[in-house]
Amino acid sequence: MEYNVRAGMTNEVEYVVSKDDTTSHFSKDCPVFATPVMINWIEQTSLKLCQQVLPEGYDTVGTFVNVKHMAPTPLGMKVRVCVEVAEVNGKLLTFNVKVYDERNKVAEGTHGRAIVNVARFVENLKK
Numbered sequence: 001m002e003y004n005v006r007a008g009m010t011n012e013v014e015y016v017v018s019k020d021d022t023t024s025h026f027s028k029d030c031p032v033f034a035t036p037v038m039i040n041w042i043e044q045t046s047l048k049l050c051q052q053v054l055p056e057g058y059d060t061v062g063t064f065v066n067v068k069h070m071a072p073t074p075l076g077m078k079v080r081v082c083v084e085v086a087e088v089n090g091k092l093l094t095f096n097v098k099v100y101d102e103r104n105k106v107a108e109g110t111h112g113r114a115i116v117n118v119a120r121f122v123e124n125l126k127k
Contacts, residue, residue: 001055005050005053005115007087009053010085011045011052012080013041013045014078014080016079017075017079018075019075021034033072033073033074033079038069039065041079042065042107045083047113049083049085050113054115057118058116059121060114061113061121062111063092063114065111065112066110066111067097067109067110069106069107070104070105070106070107071105072106073101080099080101082100083096084097091115092114094112095110095111097110
């Protein structure tokens, strides 16, 4: 099966940190860009890249995240999430990821996704 995902493919998405994207749920005194939200944005950026090229009936699911969050980003600042397909091993994809705010690189690491046949995946969940 040809999935059309190739090493070297890239995607970038820009976001703006809102109150809901900060640590304000945990720490009212230090509302900065929250790591779990950053991971979600990395997953979404990777997912959007795959959805552009995968055949109908296929999608991806996350398998791992290994990211170092290196610098704080304040409320209201723009964040750019950059992903690149580093490796394609059958249905397993590895992305190199970098995250920048308006001042710094704030995160880097890797993210894994697996290509799935959606109908078969959902059927297996029901079992």
